[in-house]
Amino acid sequence: MPVLEDVNGVREWRRRTTGQSLIRWFGWLIGVAVFVVCWQRISDSTTWFFVWDAPRIAEDIWTRATPPRWEYITQLGRPIWDTFNIATLGTIIALFLAVPVAFLAARNTTPSALFVRPVALLIIVATRSINSLIWALLLIAIIGPGVFAGVVAIAIRSIGFCAKLLYEAIEEIDAAQVEAITATGASRWQVMAYGIVPQIMPAFAGIAVFRWDINIRESTVLGLVGAGGIGLQLSASLNVLAWPQVSLILIVILVAVVLGEWVSAKVRGAII
């Protein structure tokens, strides 16, 4: 950190040298320029007339949407049950598939770091980087619309997430315990069952509940593309502009998400 001396001989403390300041200033200039270019592009493809009209439209939608049509809730029981099933079954299937992938991806348990590990990592990245709505679109094209497509979409999307967290937990285990089990003459599978699994069990349970919470969130909107659950009702109500039903569905989704988060926080608190 430099101390500069001006013409009068007054010493002044600065956080950075002149060169550092210049480089930072230049970096900021480029950043601002990129942002301006991006904003320009967004602005070009926006119909500004609609934007200036937005407050009126928002007010209009608000007056149409309130009060919510409470009696519609009787028709939402089955969709909520479907949504819950999509999230829960999807999480269970994903966990079954994620465990082998995680063991193949962890450095200390993979059979071959050169061939198998990259494949496992590729599965993790590919399933993680594609949103569950896109998986749902794809699965609807393949196996038809319905709850089943939603379950499979959630399952595929969750594999990467669960496997990534799980293999990081496997890499962090205490090697001494594994060595102790190996020293008793245990086979490879026995080492796995008595040396590794007990160590990662709490992490596994935590990951399962955490992902279930996220999946509740995601499964509420899967219906927008036709994959079952409460999103189907949302999309149908939006299409006929039944705003009082839309507001009720949004409230139900909000309650479901908050409940899911609460349950997950409680269970994780009990495990850890």
Place this chain on the structure above:
Amino acid sequence: MSHRELDDMLGTKWRKPSFVPNPLLRWVLILGFIAYLIAAFMTIDVNWSRVYDGLDRGGQFIMAFAKPDFVSRAGDIWSGLLESIVMTVAASVVGILISIPIGLGAARNIAPMPIYLICRGIVAISRALQEIIVAILLVAIFGFGPLAGFLTLSFATIGFLSKLLAEDIESMDRVQAEAIRASGARWTQWINYGVQPQVMPRLVGLSMYRIDINFRESAILGLVGAGGIGATLNTAFDRYEYDTAAAILLLIIGIVMALEYLSGIIRARVQ
């Protein structure tokens, strides 16, 4: 372990301790779980013949990954991808800029009570609403196009980043901040020299992570008309042009991997 218990256990076969120690609770959990599974499977009606028919198409789609078609819809793919990137960059910048003051306000140790409550309220609302639902409402209000997507992503960024930033500020080292204050610093100087250096590495890391998330989310906003590559992807699926869809998915995966790699490097440098 007392001697009495040890004597009892000698000679009997060792059994693995259970994950849930209480046997009653364990059996209730197991039976409840099985009952739920049965109920769930009863209510999902799967059209197996439709699934069987679809396997053929699924095979075609997987084969399409071997020969993705980047060329025949290159114009659409390029403009959609560019729009996604533009939305991501603009929304990340605006979202990060707004979430810093809200993050400061949502930290209990530096914000007064009323401001704390307001900022926590904003964070809670932003986190409870999913991007796609926000996007639907904003498209209805602002019309089709990337502006709605940009606003959605900015809004989602605020909830994510402010919450984590506030938690980081709450767990910071008070001593450093107090030392700056004791030197007679103003409030802004206190934040700038006492708080900011402590949370900066994590803020940079989180921002990089959020840019990554924003790009992934921008890929789906097009499904509801909020701009980006999603609309192109949806059209490709609707027309059963699997090779084009495969090309788009490969591009998304590639960009996400590149972003993750880049953010790994940047995070390693700042920490």
